[in-house]
Amino acid sequence: MDRETSNDVAGQGRAIPVTVIPGDGVGPEIVRAAQRIIAAAGVPIAWQEAEAGAEVFRRGDSSGVPAATRDSIESTRVVLKGPLETPVGFGEKSANVTLRKLFETYANVRPARELPGVPTRYSGEGVDLVVVRENIEDLYAGIEHLETPDVAQGLKIITRKGSEKVIRYAFELARREGRAKVTCATKANIMKLTEGLFKRVFEEMAPEYPEIQAEHLIIDNVAHQLVKNPAQFDVVVTTNLNGDIISDLASGLVGGLGFASSGNYGDGVAIFEAVHGSAPKYAGKDVINPTALILSSVMMLRYLGQSAAAAAVEDAVLVTLEEGSAVTQDLARQLGGDVEHAASTTGFTDRVVANLGRRPRTVPVRARLIDETVERRPAWSYGTDRYASIARSLVGLDVMIESDMAVDELGDELARLAGGALRLAMLESRGTKVYPSIGLSVDHVRWYRGRFLAHDGRTPSEEDLVGLLGRIATRHRWTEALRLQSFDGEPGFTRAQGE
Ligand code: NAD
Numbered sequence: 001m002d003r004e005t006s007n008d009v010a011g012q013g014r015a016i017p018v019t020v021i022p023g024d025g026v027g028p029e030i031v032r033a034a035q036r037i038i039a040a041a042g043v044p045i046a047w048q049e050a051e052a053g054a055e056v057f058r059r060g061d062s063s064g065v066p067a068a069t070r071d072s073i074e075s076t077r078v079v080l081k082g083p084l085e086t087p088v089g090f091g092e093k094s095a096n097v098t099l100r101k102l103f104e105t106y107a108n109v110r111p112a113r114e115l116p117g118v119p120t121r122y123s124g125e126g127v128d129l130v131v132v133r134e135n136i137e138d139l140y141a142g143i144e145h146l147e148t149p150d151v152a153q154g155l156k157i158i159t160r161k162g163s164e165k166v167i168r169y170a171f172e173l174a175r176r177e178g179r180a181k182v183t184c185a186t187k188a189n190i191m192k193l194t195e196g197l198f199k200r201v202f203e204e205m206a207p208e209y210p211e212i213q214a215e216h217l218i219i220d221n222v223a224h225q226l227v228k229n230p231a232q233f234d235v236v237v238t239t240n241l242n243g244d245i246i247s248d249l250a251s252g253l254v255g256g257l258g259f260a261s262s263g264n265y266g267d268g269v270a271i272f273e274a275v276h277g278s279a280p281k282y283a284g285k286d287v288i289n290p291t292a293l294i295l296s297s298v299m300m301l302r303y304l305g306q307s308a309a310a311a312a313v314e315d316a317v318l319v320t321l322e323e324g325s326a327v328t329q330d331l332a333r334q335l336g337g338d339v340e341h342a343a344s345t346t347g348f349t350d351r352v353v354a355n356l357g358r359r360p361r362t363v364p365v366r367a368r369l370i371d372e373t374v375e376r377r378p379a380w381s382y383g384t385d386r387y388a389s390i391a392r393s394l395v396g397l398d399v400m401i402e403s404d405m406a407v408d409e410l411g412d413e414l415a416r417l418a419g420g421a422l423r424l425a426m427l428e429s430r431g432t433k434v435y436p437s438i439g440l441s442v443d444h445v446r447w448y449r450g451r452f453l454a455h456d457g458r459t460p461s462e463e464d465l466v467g468l469l470g471r472i473a474t475r476h477r478w479t480e481a482l483r484l485q486s487f488d489g490e491p492g493f494t495r496a497q498g499e
Contacts (some may be wrong), residue, residue, distance in 0.1 A: 011216070012494060015046035016304055017076040021069065022055045025278025026288040026345075027082020031289040033349040034080065034297040040353045041309040043301060043364060048072045052095045053084030060430030064095025064100065079271040080300055083278040093142065096273075096444075100135050103262035105271055107169040108133040108243065109299075112250035115259060116362045117321035122230055122253055127234040130179075131250050132170040133243025133263055134198075137162045140240045147479040148402045151447045158194040160240065160382055164270040166255055170237035170494070171267065176224060181213040182206075184237040185222040185246065192494055198239050222246060222433075226253065240345070251275055258289030258330040261296040263303065272300040286344045289315060289328035294352065315350045318360040363449035390441040396422060396484035397465050398455040402477045404446055410476075414450045417471045420464035431464045433498035440498060451496070453484070 001404035003033035009133035009437055020035065022028040036354055038045060042231035057064050065083065072081055079099075086094040087158050101107070113128040114120070143155040167184070174182050184202040186195040217225070225232065226246060238246065260275035273370075274292035282288045287304045301310035320326055326343035333339055343351070402409050407427065415424040427448050434442050451466060454460050463485070472478050485492045 009123065012380070013088070014269075015211070016078075016306075017046045017048060018304075019050050019069070019072040019076045020047045020302070021050050021052050021079060021081035021084070023082025023278065024055075024085040024282045025083060025283040027053075027084070027278055027285060029242060029284070029288060029345050030274065030293040031080065031082045032292040032347055034294050036349055037294060037313055037352050037356075038297060038309070040356055041301075043304075043306050043309045043311050044442050047094065048076055052081070052099065056095070056285060057087050057263055061234065063093070064096050070102065073099075073269065074279060075190060077269045078300065078304065078369075079269075080293075080297055081271060081273045083274065083276060086277045096141070099271060100264050103266050103269040103271065104136060105266035105269060106134065106136050106144065106165045107136040107260060107265045108247070109169075109173070109265060110247040110250065110260065110262045110275060112254045112260070114254055115321055116360060116397040117324050118255040119335065120255055124254040125229075127230045127253055129230065129250060130173065130177075130235050130242055131237060132166060132237045132246040133247055134162060134166040134238070134240045136240070138194075138240035140244075145480075147400060148447050151402075151445060156191070156194045156295045160197060160201055163198045164205065167198075167202050167237055169206050169213060171205065174235045175483040176207060179212070179234045181215065181234040182209075183218045183222065183233060183236045184214070184488050185219045185236055185242055186216065187219050188216075189218055189241070193492075195239060203238070219246070223249060226250060233309075248275070255334070256330060258328065259291050259295070261299060263293050263299040265303075270303050272296040272303075272329050286346055287329050288345050289330045290345050291328075292348060293322070294349075303356060313352070315356040316357075316360050319355040319358045320348065320351045320362050321340050322362055345419070390487050392485050392487050392492075394454075394460055394483060395486050395491070396425070396451065396460060397450065397452045398484060399469065399472060399478050400480040401448050401450055402446055402479055403471065405408055407434050407444070407448075408437065410448065414472070417475070418452055418468065419453045419471070420457040420467060421460040422452040422464050422468055423455055424449060425451045426495035426496065428450075428499070431497055433496045438498045447479075449496075463474070 020031060022031045035047065044053065052069050054067045056066055084095045109132045110133065112131065114126065137157050137159060139154050139156050141155065141157045143157065145153050147153050153476065184199060186199045188196040188199040192281060201218065202214070218240065223246060226249055234443050236246065251257055261469065262273055262275050264271040274296055276292055279288060298310045298314045301313065326348040327335065329342040330338050332342040347401045363408050377436035411424065411427045414427065418424045426433050427450050429442050429445060429448055432440060432442050469478060469481055
């Protein structure tokens with residue numbers, strides 16, 4: 001069912017189907033709180049309860065997400081979920097990451113704004129930003145190998161399509177919320193091809209949004225600036241690992257995890273959850289702050305086109321925080337107040353329900369996010385024709401080799417093993433050229449990369465590549481081989497330090 005259909009259904013007074021995953025630890029408590037408030041706000045939802053997380057892992061399902069849950073999400077296309085525990089030491093993947101990947105929810109959206117009644121170091125500065133984090137790619141692809149008993153490698157995957165989807169999402173979000181600026185945060189100065197691709201796509205797309213200021217900042221500077229002057233940021237779009245870190249930082253600026261909401265948006269599927277985890281030490285104690293999940297459910301109501309109910313729930317939360325009539329333990333601790341007599345999860349929820357229909361006195365920085373349903377679908381810049389027109393040529397081969405030999409000896413030998421159109425251009429170790437020696441002292445880790453390039457004016461053949469690997473394999477253990485290509489005359493690979 002798409003969102004329009006669900007709106008129609010709601011308009012006819014029929015319930016909107018939504019998959020609800022209570023989750024682990026404190027999950028069921030906060031999910032029930034949100035469900036109660038949504039019901040009290042008069043939104044008819046047909047909840048389909050589904051399982052994922054710890055119990056599912058324990059039953060031996062290594063994905064943590066059973067087929068029945070996948071089927072439910074396939075049909076409802078909207079999920080409200082509690083946190084899921086990732087058991088340590090089972091070797092399983094995180095069920096959270098699995099859910100995001102299975103349904104290709106490529107944009108993780110985490111608003112961080114000043115809330116009334118939640119004092120922070122930045123109170124009064126007007127912090128009101130949204131981190132839009134790419135949610136599928138990067139090192140979270142989880143493609144890792146032990147190349148030797150001592151050397152681990154993880155692949156950082158960045159695609160033009162993945163980058164374009166999330167960057168488009170960020171610009172569209174800025175446009176519909178009337179935001180002035182989108183900051184792209186990358187480490188393109190170091191990772192020129194991966195983070196560099198993300199930055200390039202951002203720069204290519206920015207002119208489509210002339211009314212929005214587009215800037216690029218290096219991610220470490222963004223971390224620094226977020227702490228020094230967070231109010232300068234509006235929308236920040238970034239790659240997966242960067243976004244994971246700075247969105248938690250941003251939550252910390254406005255009161256902490258108890259208040260941090262999020263939505264994971266894909267094409268036609270969305271998953272809403274608190275940023276925080278299962279907080280196991282508080283499970284079942286009725287003390288956790290449910291605000292993060294309640295505000296995530298506000299994002300969900302907007303996505304479902306239930307703008308009036310979303311505004312009513314958000315206002316009721318803001319009134320409750322503003323009046324301080326129900327202060328949960330985490331906030332009481334921040335306020336230096338009476339933690340022992342703080343409000344319970346249920347007590348806080350009761351107050352929010354009681355405050356439905358009231359408007360906050362102090363205007364929050366952003367009264368409400370604009371209805372999500374006006375979002376425009378992304379389009380892809382690399383169509384088939386453009387893709388096919390890119391001229392590519394094979395220029396060589398990188399071969400990763402495990403070896404205990406002295407570097408010069410190994411280099412001399414690999415140079416002799418080269419043949420056909422290929423010559424050994426260099427050996428490097430962890431990104432630094434070690435052969436021919438440029439006089440650097442580099443630690444020996446028994447793992448090298450031999451770079452074989454074509455002799456001037458020649459193009460290597462497939463036989464050259466395979467023949468070379470065959471000859472190397474007779475004397476050495478090679479662990480990986482990568483084609484070196486150029487695209488429209490530009491090398492599709494980076495140089496080693498010192499190359
Ligand atoms: P956590 O977020 O559960 O807890 C971090 C700290 O914040 C703890 O002190 C906790 O008590 C406190 N806290 C968290 N939410 C709170 C709230 N609503 N109100 C008051 N205090 C709150 O992080 P963790 O301890 O690192 O992780 C616990 C488990 O949760 C792990 O298994 C982890 O993998 C999982 N996890 C799941 C998600 C998710 O489902 N999206 C996210 C993060 C962690």
